[in-house]
Amino acid sequence: MKLWHIPAFGIDKLELIEAPRPKPEAGEVLVKIHAVSLNYRDLMVTLGQYNPKMALPRIPASDGAGEVIEIGPGIGRIKPGQRVAGIFMQKWLEGRPSAQKQHGALGGDIDGMLAEYVVLSESGLVPVPDHLTWEEAATLPCAGVTAWNAVVHAGKIKSGDTVVIQGTGGVSIFALQFAKALGARVLGTSSSNEKLDRARTLGLDAGVNYKQTQDWAKWVIEQTNGEGADLVVEVGGAGTFMPSLKAVRVGGTVAQIGVLSQTSEPVNVVPILHKQIHVQGIYVGSRADFLEMNRAISQIQLKPVVDEVFTFDRAPQALERMQSGAHFGKLVIRVA
Amino acid sequence: MKLWHIPAFGIDKLELIEAPRPKPEAGEVLVKIHAVSLNYRDLMVTLGQYNPKMALPRIPASDGAGEVIEIGPGIGRIKPGQRVAGIFMQKWLEGRPSAQKQHGALGGDIDGMLAEYVVLSESGLVPVPDHLTWEEAATLPCAGVTAWNAVVHAGKIKSGDTVVIQGTGGVSIFALQFAKALGARVLGTSSSNEKLDRARTLGLDAGVNYKQTQDWAKWVIEQTNGEGADLVVEVGGAGTFMPSLKAVRVGGTVAQIGVLSQTSEPVNVVPILHKQIHVQGIYVGSRADFLEMNRAISQIQLKPVVDEVFTFDRAPQALERMQSGAHFGKLVIRVA
């Protein structure tokens, strides 16, 4: 079979190689991968920015969907022919997180999904909703589950609440879709009026171009009659953290997800306490969260937004597109 | 009657003056103040560091306890002779916080308690536990309620959990007492071995002198078998924020309270998301929280820790003691 791996850090170092097809052992299943989606983390991994000490070579990409084609001994629930996706952290099945459960993330601690065939443990998979294409199903494991946890579990969003999304990447677009499905109002930021227009077709209630209106947090406060948002889905990282604290209401929630930007601004915790803000770090989620999200996606017939689909041999180009930041929604690589 | 006020910023500017005794109007009561306790905020207010634009003169101090001696028309529940304390934010009675409810804090937005007589609205008061002296009762409104909310509502502490306190100021010692009453394990930091010893007599399970062991967060991790604490009661402010994120477990809580220290270290949000930390800003609490805490204080017969009691005329010396940071527990001014 074919797979991409990282023999040394750098997009240009990525190699498409031939390797023996793996065999499922007891408790394992073999999945023929049909599509893989990319996250910003996959770019960082490839560039050596995620974990410079990562053992190489490594197969990148946490998110893939495919068909079970063989099962090892002792497999109960999963059957050949099932459409599945891998879960981001193979050991976080349910319950509260721990360092132990967080160890074992695909495409980071262990090999990922950018291969024609992958073997995973039975509990490392979930069935995917019937109405999704392979490309769509491949977008769920990291960006989908992260957005679900930000909106549903950290933000506890209900009809009437106001949610802020930042930009139009994978997590932000999923957060927009989930928040709208829950009856919330969604405000968004972008560097592009064109992307804001496209987000409006997905339900965005109002948008601001942060190139034209630099103090987007002030804009959020104005849009909420001076109160601030109930939830900010904070994907920007350190560089947008302080504006996010400004944009949220007294007693509101900042779902802290992002590592995109850095800052030289010193730590200032005063707004957190004076506004009694709830900052909740989100690192994807558990298998149980994934199942819960899938149930919702099926019920509301949500269609993930795919920006562009690349053929398997063009994986480096997909990562370059990620690096450009020009995408809207998810970048997908069609494997087979 | 006599009262202290701030005609201009500076401890040395504080004036003890004579003023007419106020009269309670409809819905109000007159309280003869017996004792006032100080918080770090009162020092900042006096020095002009809390709000440099504060209208002056201002009567300082949010925390005071005394006896109701006169009631205005329309007062139902409160009766002359009752022992009461004022609530920190006069408009936050219960429910979730809002900017509107947060406006109207004693000794900041409006005049405070450092006077022989004070008029407050009926809902701006709570009865204090019977077993407390006036000095002890005066310690509750800010430091007590803050610690209660940090331990009980933000941390949801139960038997078996581990809580970290920082230093031995008012909030930290209350947090120690509440956490021990709930069956938790408490670890503490201090610059003084003597203070750690004294904290041990109140139940501290283990302590570290951060002058001798600079990486106290590493010490916390060692003390918790590598896992980290369930809750850090973060009173240090920006300067201790990053170590607090290090000291807490994956999925744990940092109750963000403090403004004591600053830092030039840039914002780094990575630990928040990688460890899925819950940072909860705490700004005292509501009247309902105060009542709930008082019920607990009565049930467990908790005695607040009073460091030193100053006579009314020595209020400036009490603020200087606060400034020195040498205290253990609460500083109190006996009014009458």
Add this chain to the structure above:
Amino acid sequence: MKLWHIPAFGIDKLELIEAPRPKPEAGEVLVKIHAVSLNYRDLMVTLGQYNPKMALPRIPASDGAGEVIEIGPGIGRIKPGQRVAGIFMQKWLEGRPSAQKQHGALGGDIDGMLAEYVVLSESGLVPVPDHLTWEEAATLPCAGVTAWNAVVHAGKIKSGDTVVIQGTGGVSIFALQFAKALGARVLGTSSSNEKLDRARTLGLDAGVNYKQTQDWAKWVIEQTNGEGADLVVEVGGAGTFMPSLKAVRVGGTVAQIGVLSQTSEPVNVVPILHKQIHVQGIYVGSRADFLEMNRAISQIQLKPVVDEVFTFDRAPQALERMQSGAHFGKLVIRVA
């Protein structure tokens, strides 16, 4: 002004009388009532079944909406011309319930809204959403808030969850609308296929006629692949309590609201513990809940379902329609 009152129990005893227009005192406002909606409780009050010892005469009806036309001294936020509705329990403003807060329900403990003019305290009112007619606004205080608390606070419903409603009365139809706005799947019961068809136009996913299919709980289990529903909005009362316990999933919620039916079946708590069911009694809700619901109603532009509007002089006929159980949604009396 004119008002209806109950001089003695019985629909036929209701009297339309002339009385002096009340005057607002300090902290009060005068509201010109435009519409009143009925709840099953109003029928029970009129028949003497709610509280046989209720002091008479009593003005019935908890739910009314109208315009503020005069304000007493000391009124801050409310202004003449505002469109408002009364809150069900005049003393439950926010926070957890208590016996004290529950005392003072309109049209029960105190006089209600079936009058041309009503005086209420400023905190006893909330503004109503702009897009609602008077008839629609009048439906909110009891049925709307009850359904909101059942679905949002007891059930914590999110996209993908399954909710069961019973019949097509006011609470059930609001619960259907809120649950659909949150992206849930909704199953319903009725004695009429015609009503089920009408509910489908509001989003009902599947319905069962319990005259034709007596074991509706079994039907719910079949509809949920053997798992049971996440939430049953239990308006039937004792007579449907045991089937509701059967219809809910392991770990699911029964929002207990109803008193419509009785039973001679003995108490059996075994399903509650074996299925780890969460039974949450709901008794309308607080002023804060009402405001939160109104924000949602505005955001999702929800339109309450009005079954029939009666002129003011036909209030007894409206109660008879309630008694017949033939309605779908809310019965409203147009006052002016």
Add this chain to the structure above:
Amino acid sequence: MKLWHIPAFGIDKLELIEAPRPKPEAGEVLVKIHAVSLNYRDLMVTLGQYNPKMALPRIPASDGAGEVIEIGPGIGRIKPGQRVAGIFMQKWLEGRPSAQKQHGALGGDIDGMLAEYVVLSESGLVPVPDHLTWEEAATLPCAGVTAWNAVVHAGKIKSGDTVVIQGTGGVSIFALQFAKALGARVLGTSSSNEKLDRARTLGLDAGVNYKQTQDWAKWVIEQTNGEGADLVVEVGGAGTFMPSLKAVRVGGTVAQIGVLSQTSEPVNVVPILHKQIHVQGIYVGSRADFLEMNRAISQIQLKPVVDEVFTFDRAPQALERMQSGAHFGKLVIRVA
């Protein structure tokens, strides 16, 4: 090895037989059982009242503690020599309950612990606190975890809350100990003044003999200044359900555990809704709950209360003692 089994229902039918020692397969461990504790459920199982269709013969008893003496292939964390107890439901590891997870309870759906040696899966065990004897450790799996979930997760008990326990059986005495460790006030009922006195030595704040004071719920209300208790740990079952609803405060919690008594009183749900009561069914708990409880037991050095220890050959006499209801705390059988 020796084991007790149930070839036919009835205490007198129990047989002590010889059987081959089981061998651990992949993922399993062999435990040498030192002590077994009894629950009321074990009596019902033996009498055929729990599940009359249970396949026989069956080894009874869910609760046992012992030493790991052999491990099968693929065992990671557990080592020979470790002191462990089995978990009640072998498949409920963590997260919310489900019908699937609830299937597989020891001594019911599958064979139990009343044997010299038992093989369990690695995840079907937890380490027990170091300071406990074998007899004490054996009391934890069912009664301990049930009481922990009732007090901590259903009741969310904190210092100052009031908890009611019923009688002095295993769950009630654990609930007393946990509630006191959390700083709560505990009220208790019993048919025996002597038992109430003994409970006072464990921290019971006040007790009532329900033979002398039949309306114990009224007594609870008097003891709480007319308010009612925050939590009733309801072990009585249908026969005490209505008084428990009476004893709890508006908005309070009834943790529904018991099946001891029946009633012919018809279902009456009115108090549930009028008092907005939260009734939470409790069916033991998950492995994660057990670990969390053990951490607390270690921290507060809690010692379970053992009523009487029987030798292995006297297992039937232990069940007869259970049937008599004369015990205080837990009945234990010493196996080896």
